[in-house]
Amino acid sequence: MNALLARPSPISIAAVLLVTGALFWTMARNISGGALFWFGVIVLWGLAWAGNSALAAVNVASPLARRTIALAVPAVFGITLLFLWELVAKGFHIPLVLLPAPSDIWARLSSSLPILGADFVQTFIRAVVPGWIAGSVAGFVVAIVCDAVPFLKRGLLPLGNLAAALPMVGIAPIMVMWFGFDWQSKMAVVVIMTFFPMLVNAVTGLDAADRLERDLMRSYGAGYWSTLVKLRLPLAMPFVFNALKINSTLALIGAIVAEFFGTPIVGMGFRISTEVGKLGLDMVWAEITVAAVAGSAFYGLIALVERAVTFWHPSYRSRR
Numbered sequence: 490m491n492a493l494l495a496r497p498s499p500i501s502i503a504a505v506l507l508v509t510g511a512l513f514w515t516m517a518r519n520i521s522g523g524a525l526f527w528f529g530v531i532v533l534w535g536l537a538w539a540g541n542s543a544l545a546a547v548n549v550a551s552p553l554a555r556r557t558i559a560l561a562v563p564a565v566f567g568i569t570l571l572f573l574w575e576l577v578a579k580g581f582h583i584p585l586v587l588l589p590a591p592s593d594i595w596a597r598l599s600s601s602l603p604i605l606g607a608d609f610v611q612t613f614i615r616a617v618v619p620g621w622i623a624g625s626v627a628g629f630v631v632a633i634v635c636d637a638v639p640f641l642k643r644g645l646l647p648l649g650n651l652a653a654a655l656p657m658v659g660i661a662p663i664m665v666m667w668f669g670f671d672w673q674s675k676m677a678v679v680v681i682m683t684f685f686p687m688l689v690n691a692v693t694g695l696d697a698a699d700r701l702e703r704d705l706m707r708s709y710g711a712g713y714w715s716t717l718v719k720l721r722l723p724l725a726m727p728f729v730f731n732a733l734k735i736n737s738t739l740a741l742i743g744a745i746v747a748e749f750f751g752t753p754i755v756g757m758g759f760r761i762s763t764e765v766g767k768l769g770l771d772m773v774w775a776e777i778t779v780a781a782v783a784g785s786a787f788y789g790l791i792a793l794v795e796r797a798v799t800f801w802h803p804s805y806r807s808r809r
Contacts, residue, residue, distance in 0.1 A: 530576055537569040589771040597771040598778060604760070605779050612744050612757040613783050615672040620679025621740040625733055627680070628687025635688075636695045637713070646692065653685040661747040670751045678747040683736035690732035694725025730795035737791055741784045 545562045549555055571591050577583070578590035585593060598605065635642040661678050668674035698721050706716045748758025757776050764772040 527580070530573070530580070534569070534573065537565070541565050541569070586768045586770050589774055593771050594774045594778060598775040601772065601775060605775060607755050608757045608760050608776065609779055609783065611672060611753070611755045612675070612748065612780075613741070616675035616679060616744040616747075617740045617787075620676040620744065621683055621736055623676070624680040624683030624740075625687045625736055628684045628732070629691050629729065631684075632688050632691030632695065633717075635692055636717075642692060646689065649685045649688050652681075653689075657682065657743055657746055658750075661743075661750045664747065665751040671753060672756075675744045675747045675752070675756075678743045679740045682739045682743040686735050686739065687729070687732040690728045690735075691725060694728025695721050697721070697724045697728065726799050727795075730791065730799065733791050734788055734795075737787045738784060741780060741787075745780065 541562060544558060544565065547558055549558065575590050575592060578588055583590075589597075631645070635645055657678065660681060661674075664674040664677040664681075668677050695717075698716075702720060703716065706720055711719065745758040745761070748756045749762050752759045757780055760776050761773050764770070764776075
């Protein structure tokens with residue numbers, strides 16, 4: 490094995506990973522739970538580790554190949570963890586109410602698509618996305634106002650840090666009382682959770698331009714708004730996108746937790762709380778899977794837009 494992977498090539502790595510995957514699949518179909526079985530699990534984990542390490546060490550010149558390898562390494566690692574999860578859950582005969590195997594979760598997910606789809610629309614489409622947009626835009630606009638009015642920056646930012654530390658489990662019931670049990674109260678929670686990260690990051694980004702750059706703009710006769718648009722806002726974009734990515738996860742968490750405190754009979758948080766009470770852990774994990782996939786896709790979409798907008802940033806130029 491060491492000789493095979495001493496100078497890793499795509500063919501040798503693919504061979505190791507295919508053999509490992511075939512063995513994993515065979516063992517998943519014939520789970521015994523004996524000592525020989527667990528010894529095979531350890532060996533297979535070692536093979537998967539060696540193959541993925543060799544894949545990560547491959548150095549290629551093509552940018553497309555580098556991106557493919559960058560995606561393949563976490564994909565292989567994640568698939569390996571799922572197979573191990575399946576083998577451990579089935580091999581130890583773990584009850585469904587404690588830890589469902591990935592195959593049980595997939596079976597429940599594929600058989601409950603209408604329910605999961607309705608929950609996704611209620612939580613993600615109606616609460617997360619509008620709340621994320623409203624909170625982020627409001628935080629950005631207030632950051633520009635704070636930048637133009639110095640006393641607001643000194644007075645509002647400490648209050649913003651204080652408000653950002655407020656517990657979500659205390660805010661959510663209040664929003665439900667104010668805005669009702671439907672998606673409006675969940676959107677209000679999301680707005681509150683996403684407003685202050687954007688405010689703090691945007692204010693920090695607007696201060697990223699150093700004195701030399703500002704003096705250069707003044708020497709060209711540029712006023713405040715011209716300097717803001719042509720210099721300071723472009724330099725603030727990495728900070729703004731950092732806040733947008735942070736808010737993408739906060740928004741989903743806030744909407745799901747807010748649904749624990751009152752909602753119509755639909756929504757990810759509602760489904761999780763009710764299924765836990767009924768010990769339907771496979772449905773809970775199915776909802777978690779949908780939330781994880783949706784949140785990851787949302788985060789990835791923002792990262793792609795960030796790459797297109799801030800292509801000039803050194804963190805992207807260094808990867809070429």
